[in-house]
Amino acid sequence: MHYLPTPVPVSFRCLALYHQKKITQPTLKADPEDVRQQVMNAVYDTLGTLPPRLLNTHTGSLYDRDALISVFENSQQCKGLLSSVEIRPTTLHDDIHKTVSRYFKYATLSHRWGKNEPLIRHVQDQSIYKMSPTDGLVKLRAFCATTCDLGYLWGWSDTCCIDKSSSVELARAIASMFSWYRRSALTVVYLADVSSNGDMSNSAWFTRGWTLQELLAPRRVLFYTREWSLYKGLSSSNHKKNRAVLSELKSVTGIPPWSLTSFNPGMDDVRLRLQWASGRRTTEPEDIAYSLFGIFNVFLPIIPGEPAENALGRFLVEIISQSGDISVLDWVGKASSFHSCFPARITSYQTTPCPRSTFNDSKLGRSMPGTQEPVDAQIQLFKRLSMSDPPQFIGRQLRLSCIKHQVTAVWLQQEDLSAPQYMYKIEAEGLIPFDIILSSKLIVTDTPFPYVLIRPWHSRLLASSTRVRGTTASELDTMLAQPFSALLLEEQSGNEYKRIASSSLIIARPADASSIFKSEVQTLNIV
Numbered sequence: 001m002h003y004l005p006t007p008v009p010v011s012f013r014c015l016a017l018y019h020q021k022k023i024t025q026p027t028l029k030a031d032p033e034d035v036r037q038q039v040m041n042a043v044y045d046t047l048g049t050l051p052p053r054l055l056n057t058h059t060g061s062l063y064d065r066d067a068l069i070s071v072f073e074n075s076q077q078c079k080g081l082l083s084s085v086e087i088r089p090t091t092l093h094d095d096i097h098k099t100v101s102r103y104f105k106y107a108t109l110s111h112r113w114g115k116n117e118p119l120i121r122h123v124q125d126q127s128i129y130k131m132s133p134t135d136g137l138v139k140l141r142a143f144c145a146t147t148c149d150l151g152y153l154w155g156w157s158d159t160c161c162i163d164k165s166s167s168v169e170l171a172r173a174i175a176s177m178f179s180w181y182r183r184s185a186l187t188v189v190y191l192a193d194v195s196s197n198g199d200m201s202n203s204a205w206f207t208r209g210w211t212l213q214e215l216l217a218p219r220r221v222l223f224y225t226r227e228w229s230l231y232k233g234l235s236s237s238n239h240k241k242n243r244a245v246l247s248e249l250k251s252v253t254g255i256p257p258w259s260l261t262s263f264n265p266g267m268d269d270v271r272l273r274l275q276w277a278s279g280r281r282t283t284e285p286e287d288i289a290y291s292l293f294g295i296f297n298v299f300l301p302i303i304p305g306e307p308a309e310n311a312l313g314r315f316l317v318e319i320i321s322q323s324g325d326i327s328v329l330d331w332v333g334k335a336s337s338f339h340s341c342f343p344a345r346i347t348s349y350q351t352t353p354c355p356r357s358t359f360n361d362s363k364l365g366r367s368m369p370g371t372q373e374p375v376d377a378q379i380q381l382f383k384r385l386s387m388s389d390p391p392q393f394i395g396r397q398l399r400l401s402c403i404k405h406q407v408t409a410v411w412l413q414q415e416d417l418s419a420p421q422y423m424y425k426i427e428a429e430g431l432i433p434f435d436i437i438l439s440s441k442l443i444v445t446d447t448p449f450p451y452v453l454i455r456p457w458h459s460r461l462l463a464s465s466t467r468v469r470g471t472t473a474s475e476l477d478t479m480l481a482q483p484f485s486a487l488l489l490e491e492q493s494g495n496e497y498k499r500i501a502s503s504s505l506i507i508a509r510p511a512d513a514s515s516i517f518k519s520e521v522q523t524l525n526i527v
Helices: 012-017 032-047 066-075 078-083 094-103 134-148 167-181 210-216 243-251 257-259 270-278 310-325 375-386 471-481
Strands: 055-057 106-110 154-155 187-188 221-225 393-395 397-415 421-428 433-440 453-457 489-490 495-501 520-526
Touching: 012 375, 032 066, 032 078, 032 094, 066 078, 078 094, 106 134, 106 167, 106 210, 134 154, 134 187, 187 210, 210 257, 243 257, 310 393, 375 471, 375 520, 421 453
Parallel strands: 106 154, 106 187, 187 221, 495 520
Antiparallel strands: 055 154, 393 397, 397 421, 397 453, 397 520, 421 433, 453 489, 489 495
């Protein structure tokens, strides 16, 4: 008897043929012109995200965009791509982009500007390795030589790779600087004032405005000392992953390690980021605001030579307009001529603000003692707070929702005319009396007083809850019972108010539970 062979499932047949190497991925003859077009598209796409000029670390020459395209076209990498005969269609695009991206990997220099820094007009059409040495040129050469030894063909420095005589190019550079450092394969931080066995904590690099984003943006950083040796001999490929270095950086800058290693630009932790920048300075006063654009992902017109208060004011207006973050109003010192709610200098943010309680904060303490208010009163207050308008600028006028407390009494406690400095005791509706230190005198004879204390408000402080019952009502009570950072305002004509700057944070405390639920929620116009 003859038996027919048992049929083998198709899938097993395919698997067997695959192992016998009888099935291979299809290959096609590439159209040379199509490959060339894809290569050039990849080059244009890549260069569109890079600085417009790069230094060749091998030759020491500066290349603009056209020269970068030309040098790639003559490179072995490009010739290798164009000479491919058999191309896998599924990998062609990725292979081309990987090759182009790898070719244009670049390192960036972060440093403190010194004397005789080479500018673009000094290095154009010649090699930095053949020029007469100056302090700045020696540094630039060392940067290129160091990064060349590390395998990088291209380098970028803010000294000679930006044409600062062009206002258009300068504005673009300021807007793009953060992304250029973020996209760099390596950022070399040169600490010219730290010796080979020194400590970075005293370096002036940490006092400069622009170096804050140069610390936060890159994913890979190496610190070098005055002698161009790795800081403390640390041979790590990335000092941002070295625990000892991260600990030192936190101590110097106040920036926690997770922010140093995983920083993202935007409006998160606005007040904290302003505090990081508060101890820094720039050569051009207006740059203290411009240097923060990348950190906050803000894009504003650049006006070279504008007053620093205007530049900082425009920047803070944009932050409030985009984020509604009222913590920007927590500062002490001199008020800006741009707007009374903003400081004249960023140093005013050095003071740690009073923590803001939120409605869903599980760590809040117990409610203040006092008569339990009817739930209806709590619901009404909740509705008024939840329906309050977000902060909004209309021209130079800030429309700010707040809980308002009318000042009912003012006593001058102490004065120092040499400062000048004045200490007052203030009484206001619904608040425990407290002392306040000002740099200007208050009017203490007029009644009613033209002053109010306000608790700036944003409905986001209530989180996403939409109910006020039982425990929720108690949480609202507890939140509003917490001490808060208050603003002192003086009423002007035309239903407008002006902030009176203080020399220390004004920390106000509600008097009792009853006063909380009688709080007056208003939207004031502040100039």
